Amino acid sequence: MRVLVTGAAGHIGRYVLDDLLAHGHEVVATDLVPVDEPRAERVHTGDLQDPELVRKAMDGAEAVVHLGAIPHPNGPDPSALFATNCLTAHRVLDEAGRAGVGRVVAASSLSAVGLAWSPVPQSPQYVPLDEEHPILVQDPYGLSKVVLEEVARATHRRYGTDIVCMRFPFVGAGERLRIQLDNVRADPGSNRAELWGWLDTRDAAEALRRALEAEIEGCHVLNVVAPDTSSDVPTATLMARYHPGVPAFAELAGHAGLFDIGACTSTLGFVPRHSWRTGTPPPHRGALSAQTRTCRPARPDGSVR
Structure with a gap:
């Protein structure tokens, strides 16, 4: 496919270019x-807030x-x-829809949940945290990612564009x-709001490509x-120390990650492969079973999250 990559000079963008070209x-x-x-x-250089730049860059693209x-x-x-962030998301996705682009894959963020940059410290309502977890966002960055996801849904409804938003x-x-791991090792509490989540950039690039190629x-x-945490402290200890009382609907064995990646696995057939640990990383956190889901806290209307 001919793929338009926005933000191509960034850290993830450089890996994405290499991965797409290699395939x-x-x-x-x-x-x-x-x-x-x-x-x-x-190559186009300019601001994605400029509609003319986006139009020129989108010309001939089959995917974004x-x-x-x-x-x-x-x-x-x-x-x-x-x-x-909101304007560039709308410029790119709306122009993709107008141009008849079949597939868009967008980098969202786990910040959309609202824990990572919250000015008031918060804990998740349950772990492993999946895509159905309630939105608790207070900060403008996380809120911009919520808007991105809503723009994606609106674009699909309006143009029929198939879109995957990846919460990284x-x-x-x-x-x-290495710097990130050193910081977490020195002070695990500094990463409490991010639930010690991390992802190798090579896996991010592969996941983005797989989302382009998937028949969905x-x-x-x-x-x-990643299926493990960025901390060398056992996961159960991290939760007891920094998020006491949060319900866990899966065993927090060893250094198991606190995010449910079952939807990624079932939708794209992809599980992150790279680990910073010398040993074997823990098994990936699959989708929660129907029985487990019924154990989650109920919404005010009585339904189950």
């Missing part, structure tokens, strides 16, 4: 800064990987961050990952997370 896809790349990729069919966004909440103007945790490899229809939101 025979043609790429068109765009970013705010120049993309140094001679193998690309075309949308990574172009402000990737963190650390900025001087939270409202501007929110506005930028911290994503890293090499030195970037509709609009999907998927957790894409």
Whole structure:
């Protein structure tokens, strides 16, 4: 396929370009800064808030990987961050729908749940945390990811575009990952709001490609997370220490991750393969059984999450 990759100069974007090209896809790349990729069919430099840039970049695309966004909440103007991420999401997805693009894969974030950057510390309502967990978001970055997912649903309803939104945790490899692991090792509590989730960048790139290639229809939101934590402290100990009293609907053995990735596995046939540990990582957290789901806290209307 000819794939437009937005945010192609970013950390994930560079891995995505390599992965797509290695698997025979043609790429068109765009970013705010120049993309140094001679193998690309075309490269566009500019702001995704510019409708003309998006239109030109989308020309001839059969699929889109949308990574172009402000990737963190650390900025001087939270409202501007929110506005930028929401506008670029709508520009890209709406133009993809208008252009008849068949498949869009967008990088959402587990921040959409609302734990990671909450100004008021929160705990999950249950673990493993799946895509049905209630939205608790308070911060503008996480809220912008909620909007991205709603834009995806609206785009599918309006144009019939098949879309996959991937909720990523911290994503890293090499030195970037080493620094993150060192920080978590020194202070596990510093990562409590992120539930010690992480993903190797190679797995992120492969998951994005698999979502492009999968024979699926509709609009999907998927957790894409490594099956283990980023901490060397056992998972049950982490929860007892930093999130006491939270119901666990699966055994928290060893360093098992706290996110349910069963939907990713069943939808894409993909389980993250890379681990930072020297031993074998724990089995992936599959979809919760129907029996387990009935054990979750009930909504105010009496239905079960």
